[in-house]
Amino acid sequence: MNRRTVTALFANDLRQLARNPRVLVFAVALPLVLWPLMWFLTSLTTERRQERIESRTYAYSVADEAANAAGAADARAWLDRALAVVGDDGGADGAGPAGGPAVRFERLEAPDDVPAALEEEQLHVHVAWEAGDGEDLSDDDESAPRIVLSHRADLDASDSAEGFLRRALERTRTEVREQRLAAAGFESPPEDLLPLERIETASEEQTSGLFLGRLLTAIIVMMMLTGGSIVATDALAGEKERGTLETLLTTAASRVEIVTAKNLSILAVAFATSVLNIVNIVVWMQLDLIAAPAGLKLVIPAGAGLLLLLLYAPAAVLLSSSLLLVSGRSKTYKEAQLLFAPVMLIAMAVAAIPVLPGVELRSAIVLLPIANLGVAAREILTGHYDWPLLAAAWTVTAGAAALLARASVRTLSAEKLITASDTDAADLAGGPALFPRRVARWFAVLWALLLVWQLNVGGGIDSRLLIVTNMSIFGAAAWLMIARYRLPVREALSLRNPPHAAWVGVLIGAPAGLVLADGVVRLASLTMPIPEEWIEAMAEAFGADIPVWQMLVFFAILPGIFEEIAFRGVLLHGLKSRLKPVQLVLVAGIAFGFFHVDLFRIPGTSLLGVLLVIAVLRSGSIYPAMAWHALHNALALGSARIEQIRLPDQPTWWHYVLAALAILVAFRLMRQNYQRASHPAGSGPEGRVPGG
Amino acid sequence: MSTVQVEVQDLTKSFFDQSRGEIKAVQEVNFECRGGEILGLLGANGAGKTTTLRMISTVLQPTAGTARVLGHDVVSDPVEVRRNLGFYSASTALYPRLTARETLTLFARVNKYPAERTKSRVEEMIERFGLGDYAGARIEKLSSGMKQKVSIARTVVHDPPVLIFDEPTVGLDVLNALDLQKAIQELREDGKAILFSTHIMSEAERLCDRIAIIDKGRIRATGDLEGLRAATSQHYLEDIFVHYVTGNDTTE
Structure with a gap:
């Protein structure tokens, strides 16, 4: 990326804005007067009404x-x-x-x-x-x-x-x-009977911090969006309408440089207008023209302030990228303005989550961009630091910001920007050609669906019914995707005969994988301990009152079939053409982990997901992964009940080294034999192992 | 003989539209353009001229085939292609709130022209295109003739060896069109390889060293005017064009 180019484009955007007096008056100056004036008039009216x-x-x-x-x-x-x-x-x-x-x-x-x-x-x-x-x-x-x-x-x-x-x-x-x-x-x-006394153990800063922390993210998001939209509307939609976008796109500036410059312009203006608004309100308060809400103390310790600044940085990029994306997807200035409204509503709804009582960062909320930083900000302001979770929240929002920035870059490469063509070959053809582009969307919806289901209904019902419901959702989703995109079933689900040695690989790999997964869970528990309630709930769910055959059917065989169909079948098939082998293994594997909504379960199940993806890619068949998954679950359940197969209480490093070696042997067996079995002389590349 | 600056081989572009299905806008187009040469793409509206030039300028991606600018591939090395290219069309507008000088400085920087020479190059362009009296005025205040001069200046400010003029005289009055043609001829004298698209026969006849007749996305013929005359036994370019496009001899 060329800094000179970015600086030139950034300066150009700011110059355009600075020379547009109408925008400056209506979007910057007027709100500076109107907001406090509205506040002042509201309190004045209330006061007058009370007097009357x-x-x-x-x-x-x-x-x-x-x-x-x-x-x-x-x-x-x-x-x-x-x-x-x-x-x-x-x-x-x-x-x-x-x-x-x-x-x-x-x-x-x-x-x-x-x-x-x-x-x-x-x-x-x-x-x-x-x-x-x-x-x-x-x-x-x-x-x-x-x-x-x-x-x-x-x-x-x-x-x-x-x-x-x-x-x-x-x-x-x-x-x-x-x-x-x-x-x-x-x-x-009456006041002498059982007199009550309150003692406040929280400091004034903590009480005030809670008040401020609940609202801070929503206020900042609102200010950033309001300020940022001034530039964002013009950034791409305005350029398109003026005809300067094509001029820009034919210069030596790369798409990344253009998006970076536009994002910087949005951020600069959003930041400047936010600071102006805050200073403006403080001045009005100092002049006693408006009153601060009761319980609010506008003092943030320097350390916390610095941390908040760092914390909000990815959120700011996320917001500016969202605005830029909307601007890029809009055909006209007006359309961009229209589309900003839903973006603002969604962002505000997410930013308001810290207001809800009982929401903690150590929950699934850490996976929700902006909301996670909002809750983190509240915890910082009340003095409750949870460093690993703060880092996780920051990473999640930064990741989402990077994805949106990448989407903005892709928008600038889209031919729809300057041609009348409204689609492309894959869109027009639909079916299998379109599926790779839609697969992430499908699984995002599926994830949201399962999250809502598990948070609201899952806890109170029989664990067997829960498993059947979850598996039905996976099965139905896989069937829907196959039917909707007319996917070739055999190809999409890797329904091929694996080589015989692959089964030996499964027998070696599954127990070794369990040992490694156990190690990852132990490691993760240093920062994310497994809650006692969860252990008790599991003990109850998998209690001795469930017959062994039912345990095997519900908790080993059904997940082994349906989760494999969904994740190592349909998801893997959809992602295969878009990702390089290493990316594919990590993305498809970790996606599986994220479907195990509880935070502390994600690392261990992600590792299992990664191993199962490799098993499918090495063997070219889904069947060994199904067997591996079922065996993994059966061994995990069995280790809790049967002394002989119990995992070591105090594992040492050589347990893990041996397990890792065993997994390598398992994969080696799968690949060697697969190539011999599936690629006889003269056979085509179908089913070839990526990266092989 | 100058070296080949632009090389186009089997360049093909399809668009996809929900209502019309696949539209083959450009089909297996081949041509090359050398330094100090103006190659005219002559075709009716919708023939595929703009799409071809947009692929060469990397704004559109070819569906098949290749295009190279100074050896840089438009797909694998788009930034280097654009660095060596100046693109001018009726649809490439200027920023209305910048002055002419600011516009030229911006495009020199964005096109990665050496920083230490930017200022002198901008002043050189201002002088060359007669913008001296208006260099400090905002674009929105300039007449269309002056805007056009600024547009040409911003196209060449980074001194690219290849220039693309996509129907540049559309919407211009006669005098401004002649001014523009004169400027393009001067750029040819500077050794630039120039791709020039038009549907105006007289313009092609006057300006182009070679002409490629394009119709329904295909190149029907390429050659200099004399060669095209000899091949078709037609004298006027209009008749030559009709000959290739319709297959009808218009000689009475």
Whole structure:
């Protein structure tokens, strides 16, 4: 990448923006004034409304029927006492709710038509009382005397009057009750009974950090997107519309240089406008024109600030790449502006996840870009550092940012940018030619589906039913993909006869693979310990009450068949033409690991996935991988139950060396024999081992 | 004889459209262009001229065949191809808010022209194309004639040995078109290999050293005007063109 070229393009973008006064005024300057102004006006309006509510005189009336019923005297006395507090002679000041402001009430004659009087606002609240049959106020019978307030919730004054009067009546009720308790011998005031005391052990920074941490990511994402979209719209969609894109694409600037420069422009403007907005709000707060939310302390320790800056860097690139991608895919400036709305909604929804209570970084959330950094930021601000998880969150978001940046580069290479052609050969032909491009999308949806299913339903049902459901999902997805893209089944699933020695390879490889996988799990548990609840749940799920044959069928044979069909069959087939052998092994293997949603399970199952992918590629057949997988699961279950095949409690390094050697032997057996069996003299390249 | 600067062999391009299926825009096109030569691609609208030139400028990827610019392959070495190439067409616009000088500086840098010589090269271009009085004015304020001069200057500012002019006179008035043709002739004198596409016969006749007649994505004939006349027994290029495209002799 040529720095001079990138700098020239970057400077050009900024110059274009700086010379567009309309954009500067409407997208940068105006929001600087409008946001705080809106904030200021909202609080001013609220303040004024409160003043108006408290300063006006409310009209009320009291019904006088039913006064002769039994118990009415008591109720009437209570009512009169409450009304005396708020005042009943026009203009008399009365006390408002406890600790609240004084309000004025004016008593009117009860009208004949109360609803009409309330609607016309001649009256704000009407007090009726039902004497009932009881003889005492303390009677909890349904027919006890009660006071009924009529008002209009849709009219400000009526609603406020009802609130003030209700609180006065409730306060009177409390006083009456306390007097009666005192009369009955309970002399202690209620606050002396079992007094409560709160002790806050978190520091003020931690409490404030939690408040700020919940909102920080959402605020930053909103500011970055708002600022970034100013440049992003123009970055590619605008260039396309102006006709400068083709000029640019025919220069010696590479696509990577163009995308880098555009991303830098978006980031620079997004960063600058975010800083401007934050400084602007702080200045308004300092001038006391707007008030900071209660509980918010805008002080971040230097170390945490630096860490946050580092943490948000990939998120910023992710956002700018998303905007650039949208701009690149839009035909016009207007279309780009239209498409930014869903991007903003999605990004904001993800960025708001730290607000949810109970979401921790040590969960599947670490795999969700931006949300993971949001939760990480919250944990940093409250002083709870989880370094391995912070690194994982950063890596995941950085990976997503790199993928999106790569997609932007590919967008710039797309011929649709400058031709009327709306598709390409694979799109038009569909079927097997299109599948390699769609396979990642299918498995992403499948992953999301399984995640939702396991998080919401999976825990509460029989483990056998769970396995059957999961396998059905894998089987159905594989069948759908094969049918939708008209894939040749034999080729897609590698349904070929393996050489005989491959079975020996399986017998050697599966136990060795289990030892290695166990080692990886042990290593991973240094940073991601296996939760006790999970161990207990597994012990219960695979308890002795399940017969051995069922254990084998449900937890070894079914996964061995269906997971292999989905992962080493369809997924591998789809990725084969797009990745180099080493990439293929890693991507297809690790993808399998990620389907075992719990974080601590991912490393071990990824290793198994990698081994099984190699088994298929070396043998050219899926059958040894199926057998390997089933045997692996059976041995893993068996080692928990049967002493003779238990994995060593304290494995040493030579266990792993031997296991690794055994796996090499297993793969060697598979390949040598496969080549002899599948490639007789003159046979074609079909089924050839990649990299061989 | 100058060396071959552009070499095109069996260049083919298909587009795919949901409604029209596969469209073969260019089919097995072959030609070459040497330094100090203007090769004209003469064809009707939709004949495949622009698609061919866009493949050579690496904006489109060939479906089959190869194209090389100074020996650099358009697929495997696109950046080097574009570094040695200047592309001008009616659809390649300029940044309206840059001045002429800024435009030339930008394109010299982006095309990786040596940093230490950029400033003098920009001033040289300003002088050569008569932009002195307007070099500090924004492009959006210039007349279309001046814009066109800036466009040519930005095409050649990095001194590429190969130039592509894709229907450059479309939309220009007669005087501006003549100015442009004059500039192209001067560039030929500088030793540039020039690919020039047009559907205007007189333009091809006046400018091109050799002409390739292209129709429905195929080259029907290539040669200098005399050779084409001799091969078709037609005098006017218009008649020669019709001869190759329709197979009809238009001589009365």
